Amino acid sequence: MTGLRIIFVCLVQALLVCGYYEKLDLRPLPRNALLASFSFSLSSELAPSVRDITHYGIFPRSVGQIIKSAHAHEVHLRFAQGWWDASEWGSLPEQGEFAGGTGVEVWAWMEGSELAEAERRWYELVNALSGLFCASLNFVDSTRTTINPLSFSPSSPSSSDKFLFHGSLPRETVCTENLTPFVKLLPCKGRAGISSLLDGHKIFDSKWQSMSLDFIPECTYRGCRLGMSQKINVVLDVLRSLERQNHAPVPIPRPVERLMCDESKQYHSSEKCFPLPTAPTVKYKISDLFGKSVNSKCALEQVDDTELNEFGENAGYNICAHITGAWSLSRQGGTVLSSYDTRACFSLVENEEFNLSFDTDNTSSVSPISHAPVHIQRSMTGRGQQHGGIQTIIRNPSSSSDISVIYYEVLPWYMKPYLSSMTTHVSGYSSFDPVQKILYKPFLERVRGTYLEMILTIPAASSLTISYDFDKTLLYLAEYPPDANRGFDVSPGILRVISSSPEDAYVMRTSSLLLALPTPDFSMPYNVIILTSTVMALVFGTVFNILVRRFVYEEDIEREYRGRGGFKGRLKELFKRKKSANEDDKKAKKIEGTTT
């Protein structure tokens, strides 16, 4: 249903001279968290094909040209940090489609007549994007690239001559240097509209945040255009943000008189305090959380006013708050589009600041949370730095229906998994084989990582445990990062629910893993070279010393040396010996001759 709607919206938009719209959804979550979902989408002007686009309009020309010159068909970028607490916050926003794994992730469908050509273009693309987004995407080399994984399907109709490449950098720290280029791609560049709230200090001071960029060609009978959708999802810790706003930039312990204690505990006294999970009363404004209020409306925004959303109200909202009856909102500036108990939407007005305040006596009352159709957790087992194991537990919380998933995992080459050691176990079933299909390409040192993709079936209300062993290897000295003992990051695994209807689709990622490898002594190169060479020379010297010299009785040494005038004399002796040997031969031959 949603899919059809998206197509419908696209069609409507294609007919209009539509360009840009932006939305912000604010959704209080339990324990004083607030999910803010920023969404921006825009598209270029029409052209006969994507390759022919020369007038980009408000579409960022820098990206357009990169995509054109690298022959990319569809490009997706994800930047994420933090951990999404599915048990508290429910399923990921928009079914996880726009949430990334820890670090940076990029995948693209590349055009090319053959794989090698497409691969060359892929490296060209990631290098260009690296410069544009100030991310280390140029480190996406063959060891971090996977070709044609099953887990991703294109958003645009894709023909068979396109190759899918996927790369991820789990170690990349996402920060303001990535946000600044992100905001710069927007037509109002953060000066007006909801993008004016995007301040790095506030966005990255969050429990979880994910930025996504998707560049997708949209083709209709009238021509093609490049569409771009940018999204930021942030889970803010409201209390922490307020604390920073009001007091010190560095959180300090609360003074005793401001502690919130659960007074119902029997041991509660002036000395003993059982902390309450969260403050029940809270009051904050947008400007408290983001540091400033929304600065006017982005004048470039063009929204179709006639379109209606599923609530039967005008879809052209800018800011919506998803709340319950326990909350009261008050706005400053802007206009109200709709106001219900569960949802209130506002649109911005040009040259007018907008601020919204939230007030409640019961922070635990939040709008209903949809539960994720699957849970996954992945961890390392074993101890020591020689070998270890990976254990992945995938749980199907549904009590009635089985679930079918694709699990995709890429391991760095310095982790050597043993597929033969893989065991699967489904709780409650003794002999149930959950593995429908397994795709595996073993690692190759310094060339590519291990690629593992599995199609799994998990019965209702049970959990699947997959575990396998791996060996750790040593690296060359120069391959260790400066903080080698911190460990090496392993990319998050990606779990995609296979479903026929788009509503049931769901994607989620595991957290990244930290792999501790054995390290050498980094100060030793010269010592090792010297010591090893010494031992080798010792072996060589003694063995050859024994092999090349001849044996003499000690008592005969003097006789051996007597009459030999040093080097010259020895040479003479050598010649003499040869001569006499020749004579001996001749004599022997003669004797032979005579006897025969």
Place this chain on the structure above:
Amino acid sequence: MDEQKRLLNVCIAAVLLRAAISIGFPAIHGILDQRVELTTASTSFKQLREGLHLYRMGVSPFDGGVYHQAPLLILIFQALDGFYGSIAPNSLAINVVYCVLDVLCAWFLVQISTSESFSGRKKLDSWNIAAIYLFNPLVIATNLARSTAVFSNVLILAAIRFATYSQFLSVLFLAAASHLNIYAVYLVPPFMILWSPTKAFSNCAVTVLLYAAAFGGLSLLGYFMSGGSFQYIKSTYGTLLFFSDLVPNMGLWWYFFMEIFDSFRPLFTYIFQLYSLIYVLPITIRLQKEPLFAIVSILGVTLISKAYPELGDLGIYISLLSLYQHIFTNVRYALLSALVIIHALVLAPNFYHLWIYLGSGNANFFYAISLVYAIGVTLILTDTLRAILRIEFDGGEEPQKVVVQI
């Protein structure tokens, strides 16, 4: 035939010991297989199983970094698996095969000791020789770790055993051993002397051609196994040549190549390979009257000079030395070298544990012990080389006289 009876008893005791350990401690195979001192990338049983698993899945085991062993081994174990149904390291089939291989090794050693090259020499009783091999802790540990080096060892011993009886068989055995363990190629020059004692050119040429043909035939096996490509050469022999799988072991290579500066790595790879090769011809030439001892000495040198050495090699080397009782009187540093080797063998696992598991030591500890081990092996090597040349000098007729080398 008291002698024969004793030999039989030794073999039975060895088999019982192995069976008892295997039954009593079923987990010991996995534990020993993980010891870096006992198995390496070219002999690990776990990696062999992984290779077989991938081969069965239809994924080429040679297109990846996990399997670096010979293609023939996959076929052997696939046949074993097909026949018995399990190749778990403590399954009955694997137990039987490894026990048989060890007993075969001992039997070949006994056969070699009774061959004509040792006639008229002072030598140990055959049951002694068998016991020295079968009850050597290094051999037992290698066997229980299910190291595939056992296969190449038995082939090398078979090649020696048949060298003077059946040239043809000997050549085939050596070719098979070289297929499993490329360092066996180093043994070709001394074997040439064994195969054609008259040094007739035609005879030499025939044996070399036969050897090359057998080796090529086995290589073709790998060609067909990996679906018509020579990819396996890169993963099987290329790993040894270029030392791409960096794992600690008792050799000199791993720490050196870990620490060496990138730009020098290719140069030193050539130098190290050349270093292991350079002993072959001089030893063969000097010991042309004792080609068997040349083989033993070359095995001794490769103990320390090869890329992925393991302690099982030392077990074989010591067993082969036990055939030469007549040189023992001329060995000067027996106690010292034994102590150095024992010192290294005791400390190596401890230092490895300190480095990898406890974190209270670093890589230098284990590296230092691998140097000590190399020195210990050198002591044995040079001492025995000197002893055999001393015997060759005067036939051991005047042991009381002091000799020097000039």
